[in-house]
Amino acid sequence: MNYEIKDCIDAGTEYCPCNLAETGDCILCSQMQGKKFCDCTNWKGVCIYQEYVWNGNKPNKQRKITLCKIIKKQNIDKDIIAFTIIAKHKLVQELSVPGAFIFIRNPETNSYFDAPISIMDTDVVENTLTIAVELKGIKTKKLDELSEKDDLVVRGPYWNGVLGLKNVNNSKNGTSLILARGIGMAPMIPVMKKLYANGNKIIVAIDKANFKDIFIKDYLSMCNAELIECTSMVSGELSPELVEIIKKYSESSNIVFCSGPDIFIRNVLDVISDDKNVACSNNAKMCCGEGVCGTCSTRYKGHVVKKLCKMQIDPRYIFKGRRLL
Structure with missing residues (x-):
């Protein structure tokens, strides 16, 4: 492969069009980028522009924030804890794919403490999610304060892990x-x-x-x-x-x-x-997961910015032309 193929992980889902559509920053749709012609890449069977217009020129709903119960907490190694949490069946199903992740935090903290954590395992019969957390900084150490039967704030699903x-x-x-x-x-x-x-x-x-x-x-x-x-x-x-x-x-x-x-x-x-x-x-470092905050934005030569919380690309193009400063 000698050319870059870009895709959006949310395109064609219930979360598309997203907030990026309002400001002309849609990853795929040329018309949502302010151009005068239709030149969509990686067609998903849904016209993003049409969906945006039909929705009253507004983005679709955002990911929900829910409280999930911790049913198991395990110290699996030094500075690594594993949580098994029970969640709604729909959420567990949506997270049962490679690359799925969620934002989690201690309920006693505010949204600044949201931490993106990859899904390690799911059980769609028991409706459980298993995640492993490495204790690094204040966000993860606040998670370590939680015990079994405590609630955990979960935002998701996200898929670009x-x-x-x-x-x-x-x-x-x-x-x-x-x-x-x-x-x-x-x-x-x-x-x-x-x-x-x-x-x-x-x-x-x-x-x-x-x-x-x-x-x-x-x-x-x-x-x-x-x-x-x-x-x-x-x-x-x-x-x-x-x-x-x-x-x-x-x-x-x-x-x-x-x-x-x-x-x-x-x-x-x-x-x-x-x-x-x-x-x-x-x-990529992530904070909002929606391409809004800019934390995941990675800059490349030619003034190209890639929002890696949503953009799905071949790994070889993560580093090709990447600006280090």
Whole structure:
């Protein structure tokens, strides 16, 4: 692929058109961008402009904020806690896809404390969500104050926690390689389950980083995944050990999925051949999740701004032409 394909994760859903339509900042619709002609990209079967007009020139409803009950809290490693919460069936269904995430906070705090957390697992029968939280700063430490049977403020659903979703969904009946580092083990689980459901043999190389153990071993067993424990980074570069793993397995794999920090993902992309399908965790900083606050906005040469809370792109274009200052 030698050109960039842009998509909007919300296009064609009940949350489209969104607030970006009001100001001419729609990601896909040329008319909603103020142009005089129709030149939509990645048609979703719905005319965004028409929906906006039919809605009285107003955006559609926004995500709901709900109170969910914590039914289980578990310390799964140093500075990592897992919450299992019970939620409405519709929300659990909507979050049962790769890349799903929610904003959560302690009910005793205000909206400034909203923290985006990837979904680790869902159960549509019991209507539960499982998330893993790494205790880093004030937002997550406030979450740690909560106990079982306490309420948790949840806003969602959101779906752009993985970039390259098209490649994940289209990878079938082959071998898939997953590379994860640290807390990246949590958001890789829905991707692994999707690839396994698509008939793929799963090979997972994991660097537990500063954690004592690999806390997702039960999920690896569930998907019959072949586990390779390794050290992934040395002095800011990929370790020779991981480079050998990538060379050994990537050529015969239908996709390589990376879940970890940006420096890890970028170094992996430098090793993988350009014709290989890839996907990765979306590490953009997020605050509102709606493209409004600008926190997720990433700037590229040519005065291009990409709102990564909504824009779905191939991982190779996360770093290509990106301005670092």
